[in-house]
Amino acid sequence: MYIGDVQDIFFVNRRYEKEKIMAKKLKLKMIPLGGLNEIGKNITAFEIGGEILVVDCGMAFPEDGMFGVDCVIPDMTYLINNKDKVKGVVITHGHEDHIGSIAYLLRSVNVPVYGTRLACGLIEQKLKEHGILSVAKLNRVKAGDTAKIGKNISVEFIRVNHSISDAVGMAIKTPVGTVVHTGDFKIDCTPIEGNMIDLARFGELGKQGVLALMSDSTNVERAGYTMSERTVGETFETLFKGTRSRIFVATFASNVDRVQQVINAAVRNRRKVAVSGRSMVNIIDVASTLGYLKIPEGTMIPIEDVKKYQDHQLVIITTGSQGEPMSALTRMAFSDHKKVEIGKGDLVIISASPIPGNEKTVSNVINELYRKGAEVVHSALTEVHVSGHACREELKIIMGLVKPKYFVPVHGESRHLRRHAMLAEEMGIPRKNIFKLENGSVLEFTADSAKVTGNVQAGDLLVDGYGVGDVGNIVLRDRKHLAEDGIIMVVMAINGKTHKMSAEPEVITRGFIYMRDNEGLMEEMKRIVTIALQDTLISKNRDWNTIKYNVKNALGSYIYEGTHRKPMILPVIMDV
């Protein structure tokens, strides 16, 4: 008995020692697959001992020039090629740039997903749309919980503040060390829903020793602190009290706390609330079902019913704070909305600031609203918006509490990552310990070293309708060409045996010139085509590719000389 116990302890010790030696040999790879040097599609893989953990799985909005593209998702080839290694996905919060691609990943790599209740609620809706909800494995966690993922990784969720409730940062614990990932965060001492960010926990982790910190870089260019969400509520209250007009509030659907404040102000000022915009309706539905939105009974009315109420009894919450062409606000402004039109005397509050690149479209909507006689209040005029991301002083606090050995700025364009790297240096982290990575970089850690050891495939996959990735550079180039210069189709009827024209060539154009007003040019184009065609048909080289090439060249140069335009020319040959 006694000897057995000693033997047990001996074996346990030996196993423990062996594990410790094994752990020393393990390496932890951090591989960002999106979200760096760009805004959107945040996703990072952590790999250790043949197992992969994925943090977030977001999408990005298409950039200018991505004609017809609905959204952009990260190239997840690396995960798909290593699908047996992937053990789980953990989600920081329910924003599109963190959950928007999850259905695309789960379709190929169906692993358990861990997220807070609100994030899971929003993910569920996406999976339902993609028809894969029944096979997905969603696990609801809360701040303070730890999830064990695979043999080597456990993830502790830490409460943070952000512009959506139930956001978390993470401590990713591995045998090599702990990596702290802030997720999107700010420090809000008076949040609308839930509690203040768990700074104490970040501090404790820092005391225990943190190998690396990945931190949100969005607002690194702004000095000081981000204001509390609550300040927006005070502005709403003043604005609501001061008018008897209809009030429209446009904001991000995902900003549940903002929506709550609109509802609060509406209730206090005895106004009913109607909602317009599909994503707004969806998110309000999920958030109120899960208890993140508290709406007193009798507050909400269907959008169809707004006509039954007087102006001073109404608030309409809508999407379109970014001036998106198809959004409810834009359609209401341009009289293209079936149920509501914004007009004289209405008060429109745009409770968001334009995402870089959207300034022009937002400005167009504001101009149109003024033209219609509405009053517009936006973030440049009054405090109707605060950011959900930490400013410099908050970033310093987190860095100071976590005291990481290595630092990796994330969630930002190149300029943000660079500034955040500089901030880390100011905070005393040696330059050699700061890594400004690219999407696809592999940063490899041991307990006391870190270096970039290579890279994996990463980039953009464009989604258009049901197609994922089938719109590439060549298709985009064509779309751009068509959009800018239009197309000319040349239809030629040729007898394949006699090599003679069977009919006059036809020229059809779209997006080039209006044909009826340019009959002379049309005739000239036909003449040029006929000459090029006849010349080729009597030459030795008269295969169809040569014919097409010669016709295209002749017509192209003629058009360019006469108009300085370069439309796409598409020759078609019919053998008749």
Ligand SMILES: [Zn+2]
């Ligand atoms: Zn976010």
Ligand SMILES: [Zn+2]
């Ligand atoms: Zn984000």
